[in-house]
Amino acid sequence: MLALLFSPLALAQGAGPSVEMAPAGITPVMRGKPGSVELDFRVKQGFHINSNHPNSPYLIPTILKLDPPTDIAVGAVDYPAGRNLSFAFAPDEKLNVYSGDFAVRVTVHPLHTVIPGKYNVRGQLRYQACDDRACYPPRNLPLHFEVQVKKAAARAHTRHSRQSPHIHN
Amino acid sequence: MSDSMHEQLKQSEGQVPPEDTQSAETAPPAYGPHARRNAAVIIIVVVAVAAMLIGGQYLVHRGERSGAVTAGGPKPGATAPDFALQSLNGNTVHLADFRGKAVLLNFWATWCEPCKLEMPWFVELEKQYGPQGLQVVGVAMDDSGKDTVAKFAKDMGVNYPVLLGKESVGDEYGGLEYLPTSFYIDRDGKVVARVFGLRSRSDIEDWVKEALSHGSNAAGN
The missing domain is CATH 1.10.287 (Helix Hairpins)
Known part of the structure; x- marks a missing residue:
């Protein structure tokens, strides 16, 4: 009951910007081979965040930091290109930003020695948001996704075209 | 209840x-x-x-x-919390050092684009109202270091003191959920207005005039 009674205050305090990540599901990857995981994010309406390559060295880029388990290497992180937009507070400048939905691709590479199974990769998305008249201190969005490491398929036997069908290798 | x-x-x-x-x-x-x-x-x-x-x-x-309801900090009529912060030239500056002047206390950061828009206005207001007792004070709430803040302030042509902010000071001024955040303080150290987010130059000038007209040493008192 008290939680309900205090919820207006909690709601009022939670009026700031936010970035959410859609549930990532479980991505299958082959042991010893690189795989790609797409992480989908949504910036709350009315806000924007700097892209990974903002147009000013003073601006704080959006960066994904991952802490993978042992034997799962994280390779390239591909950020989408931001949109060059002008805002009322800087009409003569173009800021390179993400707004609405955007996706980040992560390459994961399970080592060939890893035991097949499900692995949880944790991390955080660091971003700094603004609306059309104020900016908000940098925040970190905790996140995680799962990969299902599978054994690479056994190599299929090849048969010489001229080999008799009755002879088995 | x-x-x-x-x-x-x-x-x-x-x-x-x-x-x-x-x-x-x-x-x-x-x-x-x-x-x-x-x-x-x-x-x-x-x-x-x-x-x-x-x-x-x-x-x-x-x-x-x-942008002005959910944030906190000292309300109009309350005494602005004193602080001791380092200036860009290494001096320790207290808010109380400016007692007797009207203070426009502006919290900003180098990563805050709306903050940049206000800075030339503050430079002009400092020139225009400085002789009447206005003191603009900028507090940079940055993690990027003194050199970055100094370069930014120089590039922006800032002619007023810039101090290096601390989280504890930010907390005393309501947590600074938004930047820019400005407090207009009268000559007795009392808050006249607190403003969250970007406002127009004319609004800012009105608050400056209000701060100058309040307090025991105000012109005409």
């Missing part, structure tokens, strides 16, 4: 008020006047909670639009 609401909550949480204390043998059945009263109490509580939830969402909506 009102007494009646508190009473209703106690009842809804299963605490029996004295007048309802009865033995198990004489307890009323689950229908009749007592049941109707309990139902009424539940309805009142539900309506009250719903009203508070709706009220909260209204506050959120209002806060998002105005």
